[in-house]
Amino acid sequence: MHVVVNAATSADGKLSSRKREQVAISGESDFARMDRLRAESDAIVVGVGTVLADDPHLTVKDEALCERRAKNGRPEQPARIVVDSSGRTPVDAAILDDAAPTYVCVSDDAPVDRRANLTDHANLVSAGDDRVDLLRAFAGLQEEGLERIMVEGGGELIFSLFECGLVDELRMYVGGTVIGGRDAPTLADGAGFVEDFPSLALERVERIDDGALLCWTVDEIDD
Numbered sequence: 280m281h282v283v284v285n286a287a288t289s290a291d292g293k294l295s296s297r298k299r300e301q302v303a304i305s306g307e308s309d310f311a312r313m314d315r316l317r318a319e320s321d322a323i324v325v326g327v328g329t330v331l332a333d334d335p336h337l338t339v340k341d342e343a344l345c346e347r348r349a350k351n352g353r354p355e356q357p358a359r360i361v362v363d364s365s366g367r368t369p370v371d372a373a374i375l376d377d378a379a380p381t382y383v384c385v386s387d388d389a390p391v392d393r394r395a396n397l398t399d400h401a402n403l404v405s406a407g408d409d410r411v412d413l414l415r416a417f418a419g420l421q422e423e424g425l426e427r428i429m430v431e432g433g434g435e436l437i438f439s440l441f442e443c444g445l446v447d448e449l450r451m452y453v454g455g456t457v458i459g460g461r462d463a464p465t466l467a468d469g470a471g472f473v474e475d476f477p478s479l480a481l482e483r484v485e486r487i488d489d490g491a492l493l494c495w496t497v498d499e500i501d502d
C-alpha cells in the first residue's frame with residue numbers, strides 16, 4: 280500500500296477558517312492537479328470531520344480521466360473512505376451516493392442503529408475499540424485491493440496517520456492567503472508530537488497559481 284496525503288493550506292498553515300467551513304485555497308490549476316491525483320488513486324480518504332464540514336463528493340471530475348481509468352480496466356471512479364469512529368456520517372451525505380463504492384471505517388463502539396443505517400449505503404470496516412485503529416483499518420482496505428491511497432484530510436486524521444507511520448508522501452499546496460485563528464484547523468492537529476517528529480525529505484517544489492506545491496517523502500522511522 281502507498282499512502283499520499285494531499286492538502287491545501289494557507290500561507291500560515293491553515294486548512295480552513297475557525298468556522299471549519301470549506302475554503303477554496305487552491306486555484307483552478309491546483310484543483311486540476313488534485314483531480315489527476317484522485318484519478319491515479321484506488322481510494323480517496325477523509326475523516327468524518329471533513330464529511331460533516333464539507334459534505335465532499337470525492338469523485339474525479341474530469342470525464343476524460345474517468346474514461347482513461349476505464350480503458351485501463353479500472354473502475355471509472357476511485358473508492359471513497361471515511362474514518363468515522365462512531366458512525367456519524369449522515370446517510371444523505373454526498374459521499375454515500377452511488378457514484379463510487381464507499382467504505383466507512385468505524386470502531387467496535389459505533390452504535391448498532393448507526394451501523395445498520397450505514398450498511399445500506401456503504402461497506403463497513405470495523406477496527407478499534409472506541410476509535411478507529413488506522414493500522415488495522417488500512418490493512419483491511421488493502422485486502423479489498425485498495426493499494427494506492429490518497430488522503431485529503433482533515434488535520435485530525437492526517438496527524439493520526441503520521442503518528443502510526445502510515446504516510447509515504449505529503450503533497451502540500453501552500454496558497455497565497457492568510458487565514459489565521461488559533462482554533463482554525465492546521466495540516467496536522469491531534470495531540471501533536473513532542474519528540475520523534477516525523478522527518479520529511481523534500482523531493483520537488485512547483486509554482487502553481489498564486490502558491491507553491493511542496494512534495495515530500497516521509498523518512499522511515501528507525502525502531
Ligand SMILES: NC(=O)C1=CN([C@@H]2O[C@H](COP(=O)(O)OP(=O)(O)OC[C@H]3O[C@@H](n4cnc5c(N)ncnc54)[C@H](O)[C@@H]3O)[C@@H](O)[C@H]2O)C=CC1
Pocket residue numbers: 285286287288293294295296298299300301302304325326327328329330332333362363364365410411412413431432433434435436437439440464468
Ligand atoms: N484545505 C484542504 O485541503 C482540506 C481542508 N479540510 C478541512 O479540515 C476540516 C476538518 O478537519 P478535522 O476537523 O480535523 O476533521 P477530520 O476530517 O480529520 O476528521 C477527524 C475525525 O475523524 C474521526 N477519527 C476516527 N478515528 C480517528 C483516528 N484514528 N484519528 C483521527 N481521527 C479519527 C474522529 O471522529 C475525528 O474527530 C474542515 O474545516 C475541512 O474543511 C479537509 C480536507 C482537506
Ligand SMILES: Nc1nc(O)c(N)c(N[C@@H]2O[C@H](COP(=O)(O)O)[C@@H](O)[C@H]2O)n1
Pocket residue numbers: 285286287301302303304305310313325329333334335336337338431432452
Ligand atoms: N486540494 C484542496 N484544495 C482546497 O483548497 C480545498 N478546499 C480542498 N478540499 C478538499 O476537497 C474536498 C471537496 O471535494 P469535492 O469537490 O466535493 O469532490 C473537501 O472535502 C476537501 O477534502 N482540497
